[in-house]
Amino acid sequence: MLPTPSLHARLVVLLLFNAAATLLLHAGLFHWPLPQLLRWLEWSVVLPAPWTWKAWGLTLLLILPLAGWTAAWLLSPLRRLLRTLEGLALSYRDGDYNTGIAASTGGGSEIEALARAHAALGAALREQRSGLAQRELLLDTVVQNTPVALLLVALEPQGQPGTVVYANLAARQLLAEGRSLVRQGLAELLEQAPAALRQALLQTADGLVSIDGETPGSEERFHLSQRPLVLQGQPHRLILLRRMTRELSRQEVEAWKRVIRVISHELNNSLAPISSLAHSGGELSRRGEIGRLEGVFKSIGARAQHLHQFLSGYASVAKLPAPRPEEVGWAAFIDELRSHCLLQLEGELPAGSAWFDPAQLEQALINLLKNAHEAGGPAESVTLSVSAVGLRWQLTVSDRGPGMSETVLAQALLPFYSTKRSGTGLGLALAREIAEAHGGSIALANREGGGLQVSLWLPRGDYRS
Structure with a gap:
């Protein structure tokens, strides 16, 4: 089967055909056979000279109908395609993608290629609409239920x-x-x-x-x-x-269970030695070894003091008062913080002052710095930086310890959660309570090259305004 000629080839053939027809018509009118026929019929018709503009004008006038018919014949497939495309565009505008277009129109390879491309577009639109309808139905079902x-x-x-x-x-x-x-x-x-x-x-x-x-x-x-x-x-x-009722109730029950487990464990760890020491003291008193009782009483006092500090830590979370913010200069605040814990300041302090409760923020930073020193990295790697980021202050405590796994990171801010053998799980939780009470937040992230970075965010200005 011969390939369908292109539109360009058809136009070239049309022009050559019209040119040849013009020359043949011109020769027939002014050379042969019309002049000879007129002489044979003895008609007194005077024809213009063959190469004058009148002769060529008459030839062109007579060739126009033929040229028009051939042009209409050549462009008819294109006109049909354009009418079809117009109808399809109106159908697509109204959301009807079911109508299509025949891939073969007989109008040349370019027109057939356009028809095939448009047919493929219609098929893609129908497929996409079907997919969108299914996804919309699925989304509506999910949202409704x-x-x-x-x-x-x-x-x-x-x-x-x-x-x-x-x-x-x-x-x-x-x-x-x-x-x-x-x-x-x-x-x-x-x-x-x-x-x-x-x-x-x-x-x-x-x-x-x-x-x-x-x-x-x-x-x-x-x-x-x-x-x-x-x-x-x-x-x-x-x-x-x-x-959130069930979820909050479940989390509340889980929190109470953790509290009971931790307190029970710590009480047993303290009461068992106290009971043993009390029994030993009774035996020493019965035997009259009074001199050794002082050491027993000191051990009992040390265990009781540890138990008191442990319970005070829990009470500090439960009884954390509302912050009393005031204007505090960063330089004076950091100097006061240095008197309580070891730290390396990273970068320059911001000029001016901030608005927060200095006692509570100091307590939060002491807990963070204490955790950083206990992480196991070099002491000189524990740093504190203070910077202004947008409308918030960012206080960052960094160390070069082992960091935290993803599981620990997800639970580290929960009260009573700790990976340390003697930890209470209250340091980070207390820092979080203080930050949120000031209208801020706290975030933990592992550092590149090892270590942990704890960022405490506070609003710039009076957070109550």
Whole structure:
């Protein structure tokens, strides 16, 4: 089967055909056979000279219909293809991807290539639409059946929450006993909601919300998360309410279990020697060896002092007071910190002062520096740096110890978690409590080349403002 000529080849053939037809027509009109035929018929028709512009004008005038017909014949497949493409574009605009185009149009290799490319595009669009429909169905099923209550609310021009655009089953059950929430105003919808939930949803801050449970005296706790987003050019707010009651209760029970285990272990470690020493003291007293009783009493006192310090550490976490921030100069604060622990200052201190509770922050840094010295690295590798990063202060304690595994990093900030034989697991937890009470945070990360880096972040300025 011969290959289909290209459009360029067809145009060349058309031009050559029209040129040859023009020359043949011109020769037939002014050379042979028309002049001879007119003389034979004895018609008194005077023809212009063959090479004058009148002769060529008459030839071109007579050749135009033939040229027009051949051009229309050549371009007809292209016109059909363009009409088909226009119809397909309108179908695609309306979301109909089921129509296609024949790959063979008989209009030349370029036109057939265009038709095949467009057919492949239609097939790809149909496949993508089918995939998107399946993914949309899967996503809607997941969102509808997730236990997290999800609300998408359109915002008014003033930024106030307007009508509900989307709500999953959990949101409908929480706020409307399963009824639809779409196109209802959020403010009107929350009129019947608990006061704590209504106040939290009308604000933009994340946090925990506690409301009364279904049974008297019970309490349901939710984690509220709100994020702004732009959907189809309009501002919206995505609201997520995750029920945390069971998880918090489970974590609370686990925390109490850890506390009981640690305290029980430490009490046994202290009470057993005290009991043994008391028995030994009684035997020495019965035998009259009074001189040896002083050593027994000293050992009992040392164990009791250790037990007192251990319990005081737990009490410091449970009874941590609210911070009393004040303006503190960095140079004076670091000088005071040097009097309590050994440290190497890395870099220059920021000029000026900061706003925090100096006693609490000093306690947090002492714990961090103590952990760094106990990590096993060289003492001179323990450093402290203070820098301003954006709107926050960053205080970083670094060491060159062995660092932490991923498992330990994930749990190191939990209270009572410790990998040390004699550790209480309160140093990092207390530092975290102090940082968060100041409106900041704490982060742990392993260093390149070995060691651990603990960064304590504090807001610049009065965190209560």
